[in-house]
Amino acid sequence: MGIKRSHENDEAEVDMTPMLDIVFIMLIFFIVTTSFVKESGLDMNRPKATQANADPKKKSILVRVNEYGNIIINNRNVDPERVEAYIESLLAENPTDTIVLDAHDDATHETIVIVADQVKSLGLNIAVVSKP
Template identity: 90%
Template sequence: MGIKRARENDEAEVDMTPMLDIVFIMLIFFIVTTSFVKESGLDVNRPKATKSQNDSKQKSILVRVNEYGNIIINNRIVDEQRVEAYIESLLAENPTDTIVLDAHEDVTHETIVTVADQVKALGLNIAVVSKI
């Protein structure tokens, strides 16, 4: 009878420890072999448009000084002392922030400086065109 009792107490057990060890080793292997690649490149922060396309095509005002010292704005001869007032009237019709100054090479520097001072008094930028 003793033999029979030993068989009743003898149950089949499966040891799970080696299987868990293998699972953890495989997990570590996959973590180590996975490559964490950061893509190289530049981060670009593009500015947002503040003006429409039509606003960016503003025309500049052309101020020419010919070889005789005459100041010509929009095909009209303007007195040296009235340049600022005439440009102000043009700005009321077509606002811009740039004046193009085209002076002949024989004009005195005094005339050019007088025109430039009046344009600067209006707070505008001056682009000087030189002919070579």
């Protein structure tokens, strides 16, 4: 007669290693494919109270952006591509380190940023006029 052995200690075990491998691979996939977006901003220097007592002989250059997107410098219409050159010609006549930027509420941000970039490339400070 054959002897039947009972295997009471044999339990079905699940090997967790492949599942952990898949979880880690998915984690790495999501980390690598996630795009980290850094929002860029425009750095503006706000005038301080000590700058109010500046040299009264120095005149600042007024740059206005109206609601239609027109750029007006010292009461003259200027193309967006020519802002830097026009300001350079004004600086030759009247050296200053500050540009006053007066933008209408309905002016596009794109036009304001174009003007601010060109003024910053000249190394000048921007004073932004805000109306209540």
